[in-house]
Amino acid sequence: MNREEILEAQEKSLAHLRSVYREDAETVIADARYGFISGLIKETLKKPAVERRTISDSIDKVLVNRGLGLFIFLAILFGVFQLTFTVSEPLMGWIDDGFGWLADEAATISPEWLGSFIGDGVFGGVGSVLMFVPPIFLLFLALAFLEDCGYLARAAFVMDRLMHRIGLHGRSFIPLVLGFGCNVPAIMATRTIENPKDRLTTILIIPFMSCGARLPIYILFAGAFFTAYRGLVVFSMYAIGVILAVIMALVLRKTLLKGPSGHFVMELPPYRLPTLTGIIMHTWERGREFLLRAGTIIFAVVVFVWLLDYTGALEPIGKAIAPIFSPLGFGQWQAAVALIFGVLAKEVVVGTFGTLFAGAEGLGDLGDVVGAELAWTPLIAFAFMAFCLIYVPCVAAIAIMRRETNSWRWPAFTAGYTIFLGWIVAMLIYQIGRLFTG
Amino acid sequence: MSMAKEITIALAGNPNSGKTTVFNNLTGARQHVGNWPGVTVEKKEGTCRYQGYTIKVVDLPGVYSLTAYSLDEVIARNFVVEERPDAVVDVVDASNLERNLYLAVQLLEVGAPLIIALNMMDQAESRGYQIDVSQLSYLLGVPVVPMEANRSSGIQELLQEIVKMADGEVQTRGFRLDYGREVEEEIAKMQELISRDEELSRKYSLRWLAIKLLEADEEVVKRLGMKQG
């Protein structure tokens, strides 16, 4: 009895107040609160005659400028990628040599199976993945810096107009950028998007942001097959990902997730110089995920792959699946196997090759060896990379998707359509490309 | 041998107020990330030892207000109301005082044992702001601790206030904001009705419930609708 009475009384009170104030009671109450705060401020805060906050504003005049804003943003993005790759190259070389040496030494251990296990399996497989710690960490570092100094908020602002055209808004921007580091924290970052349809759309297109795990694949094959143009090829992979993301967003917004877009209201904190401890902590938080995966899943899978290979069970598995990939140009059992296990963690694609072709001397060589053994042309390598980009988000991302959307429907949908889409795209690349290359 | 006394505190504040830095300062590596029950919102907890106390720190989602507009706000509010932590630290950006105090005022209305951590004092200073901290503390009726969490400055003082609050050494005046005659009249009417409901009056502050109803707060209305007693 009582509850209904209360609710009825509420209705009456609200109606009364609305007639008195000509506004919702809610607004009157909020107003009273701010009124109180205003009074409080007058007695406790002294501001200088002229606001000194202009440094951030001056910077913003340039960075968030109508014409320049977008251009500056793209330039910064490009600069970040360039820096990451150039600085990490020598580091990668050292790690590569180090593991190569370890693998060689281990191979001499007897009994022979143990030597193979440690040499080919562990060092060959895991080493080929750990090699990518420098670029991945540097990328995370750059992202942490941009985020902490406040620029990322401006970038979201700059991108808002463009995002609107594909049915999203600026709030989706930061998670998408984070997706370039790792899809998992990116999907988690979509929590700040209030509108559920916006949020779901963002989550569904994040897998197209080439995460750090796919980087080894790109670098490996771009380096081996396109040496002179490898930077461009890697960039094109990222670009293809973004283009597909845009297309998918448009499609989703027009079909399954139709509806109005949410409000874009965002606070722009003042620029500040990030503290060293701050960015290191943020970088470590994200990079730690990668290392953990390397230490566990990747290690386990690589060992498992080695075992299957050593006992000869791998080839039949691969051969059974491989025909699916023939129209794509990479219908070889080794490629099939790599892709199967790559579902667990995309780095494993490289790790699997590393184990299978452990005779290779280092990564630079691995790419060539794969190419030679599987008789790949640059075109095939490109199609392969595209397939890796598109097909199925890794298991961790699927798991997070399930958690964040509270159902298996969307992760399953994503897994399904990305395999399909990846197949079509790679097939088109290969078949159409063949027409041109004869 | 004396047992370490255990207390629980909540960290509240606007996004971008430096709340996370304060959390990290307090708990260091002793943090643990989970989920708020039943939802996909991240819950960060950690512990801190200070003068024989074991302080469990719960990091509430960063919010601008305690209306029921978003899940984050509902979570923050429910934690304060249901779990009744020994202290609630509102991390306030000193360079953005006006807007940040909006949350503080609502926390006071909910009846939280509030301590204001006036963070980013360096930013306020660089803007030429001068804040009369003791006057602010007096007018709000709560302890205010100036801090620069980036440099870990003010943490000790904050911990002292937390412990004092948990020990009941701090006298908090009941906070009451005057909403103007018309609204106050309606508040009184609603309060009277609510006071007849035993369950509600036991659990919540009557005035707060009345105000929430006048704000047409969906969460409160939902709770009233569900609990048919």
Added chain:
Amino acid sequence: MAGPLMPLAMVRPGEVVSVVGVRSGRGLPRRLADMGLLPGTKIRVVNSMRPGPIIIDLRGSRLALGYGIAQKIMVTGA
């Protein structure tokens, strides 16, 4: 209050205006109120990327608003 009524979206950078109301359903006005934007509040337009987002100075902090929202906030010259 003097001056014509216009949407925030049409205000030029540098101008200070006073909020009159928000033409929208419930969610948006409340969201804005939480951030400090209420009828009677004075705001200054800092930057405008018409037809893109607008940056305003609101009670000392910077807020970025989408163009659609800026079109719904009605203001008048302060």
